[in-house]
Amino acid sequence: MHDLKAVSSLFDLRGDFVHGYSYGSGHINDTYCIWVDQAGQRLRYILQRVNHNVFKQPIPLMENVKRVTDHALKRLKEEQCPEAYRRTLTLVPSVDGKPYALDADGNCWRVYPFIERARTYDQIETTRQCQEAARAFGEFQKLTADLPGEPLFETIPDFHNTTSRLAALKEAIQSDPLGRVKEVxxxxxxxxxxxxxxxxVVDYLKSGELPLRCTHNDTKLNNVMLDDVTGEGICVIDLDTTMPGSAIYDFGDMIRTATSPAAEDEKDTSKVTMRMFMFEALVQGYLSSAKSFLTPLEKSLLPFSGKLLTMECGIRFLTDYLSGDVYFKIHRPEHNLDRCRTQMALVESIEAQMDEMKAVVDRY
Incomplete structure (x- = not known):
């Protein structure tokens, strides 16, 4: 484990390091909870090392996070939110005033105040949780809708560019390095x-018919903290992929990750289905906060968004399988193929229910 005391000393924590430990279930960055004694009062903070193997340029990424969190806090204060510092992540500056610190090995670190009396859920258990998480993502987009200045840095270029994802699949089919094309x-x-x-959606963005927004781009519902008492979605976390994108991408990934009861790699595709009651909870929650700024075209594409993002994910799994399983971790020989087929089944379930999904959106 990293020397957490030494890393903590790089930040303006105004206190003495007590202890720290690994925290959370994230797979990308190294995340720790640290306790700091501030004049006799012990407080918790989240200390994270940004994974520079995934995020090749961590400093522009951190400048994104700083801009987004500062603007969200400003907006919350303008709205006289009584819990402004609990409704958005805020960065603790380094001792030299930057939103990050570099250790002796060149690792990029950041610190957030720990948001108390709230938690994330790896498995969404109720429609209320689903609704609240979707409402929080809509609120995040609303808070950042008028972010001033230049567009945010693109931390992972073409992340949701489905045209590019399809082109990569075609390249993998053409090269067929392991001779797997004939099986699939x-x-x-x-x-x-x-x-x-x-x-x-790519063409709509190019033509300007869809607006480019500040989007989260990883809207799994476990990236929202829910209040321990009220169950309210209070804070969106994991902002590393926050960059220019479409609201369609954010809502579509919610549909992909929240509406099916089956695991992403379920072998029995008969278990895969888009559950309408979960979709309606997403729509109700999201539009309660996002309806005020979405364009008519954006709203009309919400049902389609789930199909698009599920297809995108399936294309990535199939591309990786054809390429020799070089990107996604696998635990069995055809793991990526199973994942690919699960996405296909979910897309077919969405296609079969598209008219009803459109009717649900129209109701809100």
């Missing part, structure tokens, strides 16, 4: 038959 022709044909869908 059915899956390849399935995705290629939906090629037009992959271009739709």
């Amino acid at each position: 022709q059915k899956e390849i044909d399935w995705y290629l038959s939906r090629e037009a869908d992959c271009h739709l």
Whole structure:
């Protein structure tokens, strides 16, 4: 483990390091909870090392996080929110006033005050939790909708560019480094038959028909902290992929990750389904905070967004399988293929219910 006391000394914590330990269930960054004694009062902070293998330019990433969190806090204060510092992440500056610190090995670190009396849930258990998490993501987009200045730095270029994802699949099919194409022709044909869908949002963004927004881009529902007492979604976390994007991407990933009862790598695809009651909870929560700024086109594309983001994820799994499983960690030989097929089943469930999904959105 890293020397947490030494790293903590790089930040303006105004106190004495007591102890720290690994914290949370994240797979990308190294996350620790540290206790600091400030004049006799012990407080908790979150200390994180940014994974520079995933995020190649951590300093521009941290400048993004600083801009977004500062602006969200400013907006919350303007609205006279009584819990402004609990409703957004805030960065503790380093001793030299930066929103990050570099250790002796060049690792990039950051510190957030610990948000008390709230937690995240790896498994969403109720429609209320689903609704609250979606409302919090909508609120996050609302708070950052008027972010001033230049566009945010793109921390992972073309992250949700489905045209680029499809092009990468075609390249993997063409090169076929492990000779796997012949085993998965059915899956390849399935995705290629939906090629037009992959271009739709990208083309709308290029033409300006869809606005480029400040979006989270990783809207798994465990990236929202829910209040321990009220269950209210109070704070969106994990801002590393916050960058320019479409509201469609954020809502679509909520549908992909929240509406099916099956695991992402479920072998029995008959268990995969888009549950309408979970979709309605997402719509109700999200539009309660996002309806005021979404354009009519954005709202009309909300049902389609789930299909698009699920296809994108399936394309990535299939591409990785054809390429030799080089990106996603696997635990069995056809793990990525199982994941790919699960996404296909979810897309088909969404397609079968699209008219009803549109009717749900129209009700809100």
